[in-house]
Amino acid sequence: MSDRTMARQVLLFMCLLSLSSVRGQVSYSIPEEMPKGSLVGNIAQDLGLDLKRLKSGKARIYTGDSAEYIELNKERGVLLIRERIDREALCGQTTPCALHFQIILENPMEFYSVTVEIMDVNDNSPSFKRAEMQFRISESAASGAKFVLERAVDPDVGVNGLQSYSLNPKDHFSLKVQNQPDGNKMVEMILQKPLDREKQEQLSLVLIAVDGGDPRLSGSAQINIIVLDVNDNAPAFTQEIYKATITENSPKGTVVTTVTATDADKGINSEKIYSITSTDDTMPELFEINESTGEIKVAGHLDYEKAHHYQIHIQATDDGGLTDSCKIVVDLIDVNDNTPVINIMSKLNIISEDSKLNTVVTMINVQDPDSGENGKVHCSLETNVPFSLKSTTNNFFSLVTDNNLDRERETGYNISVICADEGSPSLSSSVTLSLQISDVNDNAPVFERSSYEASIPENNTPGLSIFTVRARDADWNQNARVSYILEDSSINGVSVASYVSVSADSGVIHAVRSFDYEQIKDFQFRVIVQDGGSPPLSSNVSVKIIIQDQNDNAPQVLYPVQTGGSVVAEMVPRSADVGYLVTKVVAVDVDSGQNAWLSYKLQKATDRALFEVGAQNGEIRTVRQVTDKDAVKQKLTVVVEDNGQPSRSATVNINVAMADSFPEVLSEFTDFTHDKDYNDNLTFYLVLALAVVSFLFIVSIIAILSVKCYRWRRERMFYKSGANLPVIPYYPPLYADVGGTGTLQHVYNYEVCRTTDSRKSDLKHMRPTQSVSSLDASGTQTLTHVQREKLINYDFDDQQKPPNTDWRFTQNQRPGPSGAAATPEVAVGTGPWPNPPTEAEQLQALMAAANEVSEATNTLGPGTMGLSTRYSPQFTLQHVPDYRQNVYIPGSTATLTANPQQPQQALPPPQASGAQPEPPKAAQTPASKKKSTKKEKK
Known part of the structure; x- marks a missing residue:
């Protein structure tokens, strides 16, 4: 902070002390850099003020044109840090550094002075303007030669400021610190040991500046020394201190002064260079120096209000590196x-018209940063107003009333205050104060009407706006602000607040509930209006609400009574005259007015030409004579309708019996209650039957498709090649005796599973099991059952085994009963079957059958048995060739035939070892031909 600003604060502080309304002064001390919201002090306790007084007096801080670093918490009565305070930015090197402000209170108006001293904190370390300093020192420099070093700058003050310097290393130089009269320190480097350029041409030193804070902070600069040859005379200034005077606001380039230094050396060693090393402010750009002549000029804007004086340090350096300062x-x-600055310390925007004389309206503080006569000011009022300006002390003024105020005559004033200083020429400034005259609450609010009446339809929506009551107040502002209140009362024992509500600001009356005309027709209540004055004034008005009926109820039929179980019928004798009163429909409507006017009409009737209903009275009468053609059962539907908008209606069904006796009526009306149930049941059963039939149809279609697909896949499986055939059933020839007994002892059933490389794998087949077969009269035998018991694996090679000669028979060797021989008693062809083939022969027969199945698929012609027929489960003996004519020997390509043209040979005895004759070849089938061809190829 500049000295001038500090002087203004001290002057303000002294002026505040001289005010008659000042009650006391409080001082605090706080460290700088405290965070926002930190506690400064309990101002209420220190000033002896009550917290209520702070609130009622609208306590606040007045700082003039200075920044507000402190804020007042009226709830707690304490001072808090509003903005972080930097002592160096606020006061610079000035000590002590303090903030001066006032606490302003109103009603009555008074203020207190507060001083907050900002204590320095060691938050800045010493720093050098240049990080490196260079010296050119002659080697002839004698011990004790002085070299002025650049001073370090530490913005902190006191013990936190710069305290000491140190130099490292200390082989050739030492430090000497001299205190100046102005409090600054001059740092000199003293040569302790002569330099020898031949030994060391350059030296590098470190200058360290240390402050006295806790913890101690330091800064350093590098010193580079170049050792030169002989230059043993340093420059010397003609004066140690130069003084100059210059007006503020001097333009740039204005010469301040000129410094001169002499050097006893000659030649190049006597040439000097002038430079500014440092200043005592943070703005070295305010001045500049000519390096050759030493002329000092203004380089920036000089402001007396910021600083009254400046200190500039000049250094002269010769070519040999010797310096002086x-x-x-x-x-x-x-x-x-x-110009004077007018600050409004406290101001009333509104003043009551009954205020007393000398009531303080506004407090003004006028400040002029100039000094002397230029800073003295005086103030005056421009217009003729019922106010005057009083000066309590220098630069503090109070605007007070000096006449009675009347709001009806003048509602407000614009007061101009002019303040001028005593400088030459004089400068002035003005401010206009706006003041409104407030009214006293002397008028009660008045309603626009003496009473109100409104209507609302029933069944309204809750919250519906009914109408608005309005009142006016002749007063102004708060005194004229009215609010509406519902007077507490009851309607039919219920609070009126459960029926209606009134808006406090607008006077709009809302329905709280939905009204029912059938329960309440109208009700009354009172509304109170009250202004915002103190004390408040009020008045009231009567309000009547009328409920309007709506057609919200349908007619109710009282007669005839509708029952759910029994049937009630009106009996009309067949001899009834025209206009006979059958019955009368009685209905009521709880609505009122035209909403309750009822009309009757016949909606539906079995015979419309026989009955009519009275439109107004609901009487049902006959319109013609009853005849024998009229049905006994007559059903009428009557509609009862009201006259509302929209209208509502009700219907009633009436059963009429055209009969002369009760038993006749009873017999005819027994099915009234059952017709509907019967029709409903019939419809249900029809729908159910349709659903079941549809479901069965879909299931049948799916089953048929599944069977077709299964058969198609099975046929495809049997038509594949033998190498890929998964299962091939083999049925060996079945023989029957000539007598047609139809009995077979054994059935051999084999199942072959082969792959593309099945010749080198095992073969699975089932052991033969007994089966039952039947033979019809024509000799056709049918297989009924085959049981599979056990799998036996065999390895076989590619060679076909030779046929077994034991299986070759003559024509006379026919099979007969088991154990029988060819005797005269036994017919030819009925002898025993030879011993069964071995397992190897059976395997060869099975393979041959598989090949035959594979090849016969493509060679079967008309009249030839197909594969699917031959090997299907439905395969019968009628498809088997007549083995009495052709005997097909398993494992052999030979076929025994029973050609009658060939002679029959008897079977040799078993013990005979002679060769058996070769049987003649039988007629070959396509399958046998291909089989024989395959074997010949092998």
């Missing part, structure tokens, strides 16, 4: 360049 003190002269 001096100081220039520049004092500024104030110029009247600032």
Whole structure:
């Protein structure tokens, strides 16, 4: 903070002390850099104020044109940090550093002075303007030669400021610190040991500056020394301190002063260079120096209000690196360049018309940053108003009333205050104060009507706006602000608040519930209006609400009574005259007015030409004579309708019996209650039957498709090649005796599973099991059952085994009963079957059958048995060739035939070892031909 600003704060502080309304002064001390919201002090306790007084007096802080770093918490009565305070930015090197402000209270108006001293915190470390300093020192420099070093700058003050310097290493140089009269320190580097350029041409030193804070902070600069040859005379200034005076706001380039230094050396060693090393402010750009002549000029804007004087340090350096320094003190002269600043410390925007004389309306503080006569100000009012300006102390003024106020005559004033200083020329400023005159609450609000009446239809929506009551108040502002209140009362024992509500601001009356005309026709209540004055004034008005009927109820039929179980019928004798009163429909409507007017009409009747209903009275009468052709059962439907908009209606069904006696009526009406049930049941059963039939049809279609698909896949399986045939059933020839006994002892059934490489794998087949077969009269035998018992695996090679000669028979060797021989008693062809073939022969027969199945698929012609027929489960003996004519020997290509043209040979005895004759070849079938061809190829 500049000295001038500090002086203004001290002056403000002294002025506040001299005010008559000042009650006391409080001082606090806080460290800088405290965070926002930190506690400064309990101002209410220290000033002896009550928290209620702070709130009622609208306590606040007044700082003038300075930034507000402190805020007042009226709830707690304490001062808090509003903005982080940087002491160096606020006061600079000035000590002590303090904030001065006032606590302003109103009703009555008073203020207190508060001083907050900002204590320095070691938050800045010493720093050098240049990180490196370079010296050119002659080697002839004698011990004790001085070299002025650049000073370090530490913005902190006191013990936290710069304290000491140190130099490393200390082989050739030492430090000397001299205190200056202005409090600054001059740092000199003293040569302790002569330099020898031949040994060391350059030296590098480190200058360390340390402050006295806790913890201690330091800064350093590098010193580079170049050792030169002989230059044993340093420059010397003619004065150690130069003084200069210059007015503020001087333009750039204005010469401040000129410094001069001499050097006893000659030639190049006597040439000097002038430079500014440092200043005591943070704005070194305000001045500049000519390096050759030493002329100091203004380089920036000089403001007396910021700083009254400046210190400039100048250094002269010759070509040999020897230096000398001096100081220039520049004092500024104030110029009247600032207009007075008018600050409103406290202001009333509204004042009551019954205020007393000398009531303080506004407190004004006027500040002029200029000094002397340029800073003295006086204020005055411009217009003729019932107010006057009183000065309590220098630069503090109070605007007070000096006449009675009347709001009806003048509702407000615009007061102009003009403040001028005593400078030459004089500068002035003005401010306009707007003041409104408030009214006293002397008028009660009045309703626009003496009473209100409104209507609302029933069945309304809750919250519906009914109408609005309005009242006006002749007063102004808060006194004229009215609010509406529902007077507490009861309607039929229920609070009126459960029926209606009134908006406090607008006076709109809302329905709280939905009204029913049948329960309540109208009701009354009172509304109170009250203004916002103190004390408040009020008045009331009567309000009547009428409920309008709506057609919300349908007619109700009282007669005839509708029953759910029994049937009630009106009996009309067949001899009834025209206009005979059958019955009368009686109905009521709980609505009122035209909503309750009922009319009757006949909607539906068995015979419309026989009955009519009275439109107004509901009487049902006959319109003609009853005849024998009229049905005994007559059913009428009568509609009862009201006259509302929209209309509502009800219907009633009436059963009429055209009979002269009760038993006749009873017999005819027994099915009244059952017709509907019967029709409903019939419809249900028809729908159910249709659903069942549809389901069965879909299931049948799916079953047929599944069977067709299964048969198609099975046929495809049997038509594949033998290598890929999964299962091939083999049925060996079955023989029957000539007598047609139809009995077979054994059935051999084999199942073959082969793959493409089945010749090198095992073969699975089933052991033969007994089966029952039947033979019809024509000799056709049918297989009925085959049981599979056990799988036996065999390995076989590719060679076909030779046929077994034991299986070759003559024509006389016919099979007969088991164990029988060819005797005269036994017919030819009925002898025993030879011993069964071995397992190897059976296997060969099975393979041959498989090949035959595979080849016969493509060679079967007309009249030839197909594969699917021959090997299907339905295969019968009628498809087997007549083995009495052709005997097909398994495992052999020979076929025994029973050609009658060939002679029959008797079977040799078993013990005979002679060769059996070769049987003649039988007629070959396509399958046998292919089989024989295959074997010949092998």
